Amino acid sequence: MxxxxxxxxxxxxxxxxxxxxxxxxxxxxxxxxxxxxxxxxxxxxxxxxxxxxxxxxxYHGYVLAEMSVHQTRDHFIEKYGHIVDNPQVGKDLTSVYWQPGNGSMFLDLVQQLTAKPLLADAWVAKLQLPTQQLLAKQQQDYEAAVKAGPKFKTGSEIDIGMRVRLVHGDEVISDSETDGGFQGACAKFKAWVRQQYFAGKDDMAA
Known part of the structure; x- marks a missing residue:
């Protein structure tokens, strides 16, 4: 790069x-x-x-963006301890990075969120990490995530604060507003996919 x-x-x-x-x-x-x-x-x-x-x-923009990703990630890990399923991370990204749009300079946004100027330190630290140490850390994080389990249990209703319509061309397959919420829309879409692409497959195999 x-x-x-x-x-x-x-x-x-x-x-x-x-x-x-x-x-x-x-x-x-x-x-x-x-x-x-x-x-x-x-x-x-x-x-x-x-x-x-x-x-x-x-092309240097990709390099700067990668630097900011690693710096932002380190900031969140240090501040909150974890990123996945952490609603505060989304709030911070929305208010500091996304809402200003093009009204703020890129370097200013990184400084505002992380309280540091844009640096390559976080990226370089990851690149310098010995392979075995990196694998051990990833295994540790994976096991911790498995132990914690998913935030939303299978089949539980999820409120994502928006209307979701799943469509196929002009056909509206499901709509969270009329099909019992997001979970209901997903169930209806799942049934549509099975009917559309897998109907009769078991009989044919038999």
Whole structure:
């Protein structure tokens, strides 16, 4: 991911009289070796962002976004202890990240939520974690989640605070407003799928 913006930077800094096919190919190989430690299975010059002028010079946005994801995740883990099935996480994301829309700068949003400037520390820490230690941590988290069990038990009614309509073309299969809530709409949709795609399959197998 880092190789693409570094290549674009080097490309646009290259003097115009040096812009040849051979020079660009050599430059791409040089950046791959410098950033990745060797040539990539997918050559840099095959990345569409580099080839299309309307999407050039913004690939670094993916890098910044990945940095913010890891920083935001660490913030929530430190603040709340867990993320999954935690309603407070959604509230924070909504009020700080989503509601401002394009009215706030990206870096300001990260600073406001995490109380830190955007840094690569959280991402780098994860990349530096030994494989066995990472696997052990993931196993520990998995076992803790299994022990805690799902927040909503099978068959329990769930209020997601919105109307849900499941449609197939012009056909309305189910509607949470008229079919007994979200759970009722899901049950009706499940029955429709079975009837539509699996009716008679047991008889045929017999």
């Amino acid at each position: 880092l190789a693409v913006p570094y290549f674009e930077k080097a490309l646009y800094e290259l003097p115009e009289d040096q812009l040849t096919v051979e020079a660009l190919q050599a430059l791409a190989d040089q950046i791959e070796a410098k950033v990745q430690g060797g040539l990539s299975p997918r050559p840099l010059l095959s990345v569409p962002h580099i080839l299309a002028d309307e999407s050039s010079c913004y």
